[in-house]
Amino acid sequence: MNRVVIRTLKFEDFPKWLPLWDGNNLGQRNDAVTAETWARLIDPDNTQVNGLCAEMNGEIMGIVHYILHPTTGNINPVCYMQDVFVSPDHRRKGIGKRLVERVTEIGKEEKWARLYWLTHEGNKEAKAMYENFGIKLDFAFYVLPIS
Numbered sequence: 001m002n003r004v005v006i007r008t009l010k011f012e013d014f015p016k017w018l019p020l021w022d023g024n025n026l027g028q029r030n031d032a033v034t035a036e037t038w039a040r041l042i043d044p045d046n047t048q049v050n051g052l053c054a055e056m057n058g059e060i061m062g063i064v065h066y067i068l069h070p071t072t073g074n075i076n077p078v079c080y081m082q083d084v085f086v087s088p089d090h091r092r093k094g095i096g097k098r099l100v101e102r103v104t105e106i107g108k109e110e111k112w113a114r115l116y117w118l119t120h121e122g123n124k125e126a127k128a129m130y131e132n133f134g135i136k137l138d139f140a141f142y143v144l145p146i147s
């Protein structure tokens with residue numbers, strides 16, 4: 001029986017990861033950012049930027065990246081979950097949910113203070129899934145590009 005395995009990204013995953021990364025970024029690839037992101041994801045000495053994939057029969061069907069960082073108000077780190085993306089061919093199969101559940105399990109094992117994420121207000125599918133995990137806060141989100 002074929003089953004989906006959620007695992008850490010490995011160096012040799014790059015060619016299978018790249019199309020999902022591009023899909024997550026709506027095809028707007030910046031080669032320097034892509035190279036640096038991949039280097040961070042697979043660097044065994046990096047404990048801040050992490051990545052998981054959902055794989056079955058050698059095919060990577062989904063990815064999630066998450067970033068650990070210190071925070072005020074708690075000694076333990078917090079986690080920003082970023083780049084949850086499932087291939088359009090494999091959506092509505094619970095893969096995104098499994099990826100988020102695995103990040104949550106890691107957080108419990110490592111005793112993170114909290115896990116947080118963002119999604120576009122119009123992304124109904126993602127919002128429907130996330131409502132089963134977290135509490136939606138009513139904050140405005142602002143961005144000031146610096147460079």
